[in-house]
Amino acid sequence: MQPVELNPKRKRENPLVWIFEPLERDPEYSRERFFNFQAAYLDGLLYLAVASGNEPWNGLVVCTSHDRQAGLLDEFPVLAPHPVLGKWLYVSQTHPEFETVAHEMVALARERDPRMGVLPGKRKRSPDVIEMKSSSRKKKAQ
Incomplete structure (x- = not known):
């Protein structure tokens, strides 16, 4: 019998x-x-993400920029610009070459391939969330 997850807020491991x-x-x-992804960072740069x-949102995302995509697309035609996050490249885990490409992308990331890696942006919070956190801290301090 499989154990039942009783905490609906607990996220399952990707x-x-x-x-x-x-x-x-x-x-x-x-x-x-990183949002709905698990992301791999090297030297503070965002290199890869999986969902x-x-x-x-079902595969590997290669974090790059528009000006660095061409070299990766030429070498790895399985990759394609992500339909939502267009500057990043994507391969679905349903693609027959997914595992091979995933291993190759990790190898490039380990080598710090200059076509990969982006500086992560600062997380933006809505003013309501900032105010809520601020008032929560004030209550704890009292």
């Missing part, structure tokens, strides 16, 4: 995080949530 295992030995590697939801 089944694609295995992709990042070769990066775990790198002292400059960190893995963090396991409905398309187009």
Whole structure:
């Protein structure tokens, strides 16, 4: 019998995080949530992200910029601009070459390929959230 998850707020582990295992030995590697993704950072730059939801949020995203896409697209025709996040490249986990491309992208990330990696933006919070957090801190201080 399978255990039943009783906490509906608890997120299930993303089944694609295995992709990042070769990066775990790198002292400059960190893995963090990035919206609905699990993201791989190296040297503070966002390199790769994985999501396991409905398309187009079901695979590997290669974090790059428009001006660096061409070289990756030429070398890896399986990649395509993400339909929503157009400056990043994407391959669905349903693609037959997904695992091969995922391993190749991780290898490029480990080598710090200059076509990959972006500086993550600062998280923007709505004024309501900022005010709510501020008033919460004031209550704790009292």
